[in-house]
Amino acid sequence: MKFVVAIIQPDRLHDVLDELENRDIHLVTVTQVLGRGRQKGVSQVYRSHVETGNLLRKIKIEVAITDDFLPNVLEALKVGAQTSNIGDGKIFVFELDQCIRIRTGEEGPMAIGS
Amino acid sequence: MKFVVAIIQPDRLHDVLDELENRDIHLVTVTQVLGRGRQKGVSQVYRSHVETGNLLRKIKIEVAITDDFLPNVLEALKVGAQTSNIGDGKIFVFELDQCIRIRTGEEGPMAIGS
Amino acid sequence: MKFVVAIIQPDRLHDVLDELENRDIHLVTVTQVLGRGRQKGVSQVYRSHVETGNLLRKIKIEVAITDDFLPNVLEALKVGAQTSNIGDGKIFVFELDQCIRIRTGEEGPMAIGS
Amino acid sequence: MFSALFRSFQKSLFFFMFLFSSAHFLWADTINAGDTAWVMISTALVFIMIPGLGFFYGGLVRKKNFLSILMQCFMALGFMSLQWACLGYSLSFGTDIAGFIGGLDFLFLKNVDSLALPSTGIPHNLFMAFQGMFAIITPAIIIGAFAERIKFLSFCLFSLIWGTLVYDSLAHWVWGGGFLHKMGTLDFAGGTVVHINAGIAALILTIMIGKRKGYPKHISSPHNLPFAVLGAALLWFGWFGFNAGSALAANGIASNAFVTTQIAAATSGCIWALIEWIRDKHPTMLGSITGAVAGLAAITPAAGFVSPMNAIWIGIGAAIICYIFVTIIKPKLGYDDTLDAFGIHGIGGIWGAIATGLWASTEVNSAGANGFFYGNPELLWIQFKATAVTILYIVPVTWIIAKLIDKTVGLRTSESSERIGLDLSEHRETAYTTLD
Amino acid sequence: MFSALFRSFQKSLFFFMFLFSSAHFLWADTINAGDTAWVMISTALVFIMIPGLGFFYGGLVRKKNFLSILMQCFMALGFMSLQWACLGYSLSFGTDIAGFIGGLDFLFLKNVDSLALPSTGIPHNLFMAFQGMFAIITPAIIIGAFAERIKFLSFCLFSLIWGTLVYDSLAHWVWGGGFLHKMGTLDFAGGTVVHINAGIAALILTIMIGKRKGYPKHISSPHNLPFAVLGAALLWFGWFGFNAGSALAANGIASNAFVTTQIAAATSGCIWALIEWIRDKHPTMLGSITGAVAGLAAITPAAGFVSPMNAIWIGIGAAIICYIFVTIIKPKLGYDDTLDAFGIHGIGGIWGAIATGLWASTEVNSAGANGFFYGNPELLWIQFKATAVTILYIVPVTWIIAKLIDKTVGLRTSESSERIGLDLSEHRETAYTTLD
Amino acid sequence: MFSALFRSFQKSLFFFMFLFSSAHFLWADTINAGDTAWVMISTALVFIMIPGLGFFYGGLVRKKNFLSILMQCFMALGFMSLQWACLGYSLSFGTDIAGFIGGLDFLFLKNVDSLALPSTGIPHNLFMAFQGMFAIITPAIIIGAFAERIKFLSFCLFSLIWGTLVYDSLAHWVWGGGFLHKMGTLDFAGGTVVHINAGIAALILTIMIGKRKGYPKHISSPHNLPFAVLGAALLWFGWFGFNAGSALAANGIASNAFVTTQIAAATSGCIWALIEWIRDKHPTMLGSITGAVAGLAAITPAAGFVSPMNAIWIGIGAAIICYIFVTIIKPKLGYDDTLDAFGIHGIGGIWGAIATGLWASTEVNSAGANGFFYGNPELLWIQFKATAVTILYIVPVTWIIAKLIDKTVGLRTSESSERIGLDLSEHRETAYTTLD
């Protein structure tokens, strides 16, 4: 099983979710994060105080899947999140050892899907 | 060492923390996340705008432990978080390569526990 | 490739970011989390209600790097985050399977860096 | 204060005018622009207390129940305004029937015109509007008792029925020429009618509805104290209208009420913080605003009858008594008066009623009476009796109303509603979005 | 109301005084402290509506555009105050020129002194300030139409030009002795001048600027409903000054306007929630405050002319009509009036203008007129005509102003600005920090 | 304004009445309801400025210190009210002693009754309450200087002592019949007494307490600008009472002050935003509200003495001067006046005092004087001298008080307290919860 973590632009969230859904991936977890990357943020000025604004709002999406779904997820993320501008984000893929559905106690691939 | 990530219902947090404590697991990290799962959220109506509300508030709990504590953690999570309703959440287990306590510089199992 | 997750004190964030920058590590993701650890929080009193305050505000920093950068990152985290007080936090290191830059589709070490 | 005005006419000739309208010219007082300006703005000030209360209470509950509090306040504003115009005002201020209730002369605002209210310089309909705000805020105070677990429908039903049966009666007894007024009870701006009344009702409801799930161990801290502070600020601000507006004129009695209000609130807020400072080493924001509100509740009945310096004593008393009640006695008794509607308004109101009996002085207000410390222990006894009588009335009637609703609609939401939060389960809304 | 005052003088002698200043002593009314106190506080109350509107609107947009709304409200407060003092007041209330526009006698506040305004008891400059707040809030209402996607510069230009060409004209027509006033139109506190005016302009702009990216599917919920509730509370609070202050005196007409304002808002808020309760099983916070604002908009022209009981009908009408419009018709038509500036203020204002024609009564205000239900169908026709005429004027002029700006500066921000949010892209600020 | 009233009596007969109470009947002015209504509501308006200031300041600090700001404002409200009633009012307005301080005739509000204050139409105790609000807000303004790092105890001690030694003296000098008043200084509503005073004290404290840890590089942006906007809105709203209420009557002078207040604030807010627009390409929300507050501070001494059109110049000056000071000079000097209490109130107040000397005109207020542009350069000199003298007094006294506290209790919290945040370390509370 794989655990995919993607950092994307906040306004791409809806598109990514739609694309995932289209590819039959319904279960995701979303977190609000801040990212520092190549993208330079707007520098904010508050009276005399300048905030360089290099921590930008981003969205983290986490999806646990069985190995065969990996290509689908990656595709969905790319299609949904890509704008070809700096700041589009990254996808990280991890090996997932175990997965348990709390409600039923099911484990492994049984538990992962919807 | 293992790294356990659980997504649970917000109102189960206190119980899960209690259960973990009961099993001698004191160190945890908690994050506020949003989850899309089988559970259908309440659809919200704002004037003419309907929000299907499929991103629901969830809590993510992360616990790093030595391998022998894994069963305890899983049990605590199940006991504390299970309501047998859809939306109870998932547990993900990862292999943890390394763990360092910043304060002391201790590493590995020494660093992980309380 | 490695994926480093560190939980630190909120007020150490700027120093850690500076230290990382000094070591040529520019890409990070930051999340606001709550931690329960050895550090005992200030117990808050609201009229008759006492909140033991054992969930303290912490910052989670995530950095994906190629293996050779690992020592740098660990050093930066230690230098930037260490105050030698309880509550300084932990560093967790994971094996990262795959990394993709969404904008370009680049993969692996090519994608990870800045 | 209204009670006091009446006293100065010895006989309740006021209500006669509606029976013998030929006698109207006798009462043809004219409208005084200054008094009217003051009472209009006072009415607006009491208005702003209602959302103020919503923020005061709402900042203290959990995020998931914030809107439910605001909604209850806003809806009370809605339906109680209508109840008041259609029925309540008449029950409270219509021609006295046996000292117990007002007649139906003012039903649907019949006879409530823009001409001067006898013995005042303000239009009759303005007096109605001013009093109407009190009729709204009183049930709204009770919200604190059953916050985070009541069914919205039950709240609406309860407020409407309780407002009619309990509030309107009490308003009549004390201000509308009823028996408490005849007995000589002093209640300048609503210590008995508003605060004791709401406080006692709150206690009954809190007991009947039961504790919140997880209380007291797993209940979170106030979710947004700044909103609670905003609410307290609006309450204090509006209270100037509440108390000084109750003079129904912009005169020395109003200004005295204004000053005592400020001083009692300031003192009580300070003292509460001081007690915490001594006991817990740290004065808190929540403590200060709680103390201020307790002081405001306590000064309400006394505002136009006591001197500014005595307001200090009332403030000190309010802080100490309510503090002890809320932080020591309540936890011992174990009921879950979520936002201390009883502990602050009930206890503070009772203290205020008694304190009026202690410090009232005819030097401050010749239409008032002297209290214990001014050589008239009698007043203390009257105040005590009035408090006892009203409590004796409020308890059973409130209990019956609440029980009836509980047995039919059910007071309490389902466990899952409570878990999800009332905002989503009752109103399908969330106070704050997480992402955008 | 001002219109009514004028009527009672038959001929517009008012403006004569500035031509024949020797005649001044004829008009040497004196300042009445009570009236002045009331109009000063009313001016302050209308002032607080402007930030109130900012919070009402701002709570409903996405986080990333919150400051842009507040900024627009605050800047309108800035530059419209100056426009009014330098030019606008004179255009609106200067000596009538052909019934269409005011002369330049009051340019730069020349001749606007601290002496009593003829036929009132308040200083002339106070009248100017009171009216000025209306000139600020009217363009601010339009903000709801193009929220989340307008260029800040375009907003400023539009408001300034539109305020001068459209608002000032209409204020003159209805209140400044212009032709609508001569025709006998009743508009107590700005149903036509403020609400219909802003509402129609909002509709034009919303169509011209186009839908927000992602509308309607990917638009998030109101980001902070409590702030919207705070805004609504401040609006309601300030509206007492808006309506009752328009009597320009603290008298029975003011108090009547006060009462009708309270009752219409309360009714409309309740009814809106009730409709939701029936249709969707859940009454909502947003619905209640929307209803209340609709009721307030609708009662505005009628406040000093109708009785409190008839305010109930106006409130019910406002809730039902605006509800249907906003939740059923608007989605069908498909335009994106972001915060329903047209649906609430435009539609509510039109209903109010008509309703004034239905329920106005000289018993309430002898300087007014009787409406349809009081035996004078004529008034309904006058109200209808006045509404039609103003709309016929507003539409083309607004369209031209907006088009001109669109073709030069451009109304709409770039797509990337919209994506990032106006706070950052237009003002380089963020409403809330995430960490500290 | 009070100073002006006095002048019209030539000799300070006022204070005589307390010595020769037999002469009382000579002064038996009666209470005017309109004036009383206006001053009561003005007092309430100044009250709401205090929480307003809390939100204005609090929105700009980091989350972890928000409550500490609100708490300081609220506690100042508490203990300064008591200080004022018990001692301060007498020191400020008691019988003049050598032009320097008031006598103890009003200690514990002795002799402060509900009867008309000589030469006004308002009750004496109302005047006391109105002035009391000024005595509270002045130390509260200083909070901006040492925000995020002061010990709560030190704040309380400092405010109490400074309020007594510095504020009460200055109030006496300028308004209570002291030497500055005799010298002919004009300070309508507190430019010198409130703003210069608080601003200079702020500068001293900010220097003595030192920079915040991490300043300027690692300090975050304002944590909640909407709350700061709310605060600014409440400040502006309340300032109408602050300035126009200082006329102590609802007359043409009050309305003039009302209008100049609105115009100066509007202009200054606009101009500040404009400067940013030109310099940084983007007008900001924080800039607009900062400008508005600077304009309000600057118009304060001038409000009842200058014409509305000249208020525009005062507003422009305030924006330009304070902007330069806050964004260019301050960073160069390198001290950490956290929320620019000196840069806005101090500098704005000084500009206002000078500007009064430039534009005051007896046409606006016959009890005032002509300024430089009205042919009387003398006044400018008087204003300048008064400013210099007060600064010469404030600096050493403030310095000594602060130093004493620093050496005993310590002004600054521990480093770890500062790191954790004052809310938790000083008050054991957090403003917002993260989860529930």
Ligand SMILES: Nc1ncnc2c1ncn2[C@@H]1O[C@H](COP(=O)(O)OP(=O)(O)O)[C@@H](O)[C@H]1O
């Ligand atoms: N190596 C990394 N480790 C952690 N987070 C990263 C890393 N690289 C990118 N990110 C996250 O992805 C976001 C986008 O990266 P950025 O460099 O701005 O865009 P792009 O990938 O298009 O060059 C960053 O803001 C950061 O949150």
Ligand SMILES: Nc1ncnc2c1ncn2[C@@H]1O[C@H](COP(=O)(O)OP(=O)(O)O)[C@@H](O)[C@H]1O
């Ligand atoms: N495969 C997954 N990947 C990421 N998050 C998941 C996954 N499955 C479940 N979750 C998280 O767990 C939550 C609960 O899942 P849900 O399907 O609603 O409940 P249940 O597991 O009881 O069927 C989801 O809201 C989501 O946050």
Ligand SMILES: Nc1ncnc2c1ncn2[C@@H]1O[C@H](COP(=O)(O)OP(=O)(O)O)[C@@H](O)[C@H]1O
């Ligand atoms: N085993 C663990 N699993 C998850 N989070 C942990 C673990 N250990 C520590 N943390 C996180 O690190 C934070 C600091 O830990 P703490 O024990 O307080 O400090 P220290 O490491 O200095 O003893 C905790 O609040 C928690 O968020």
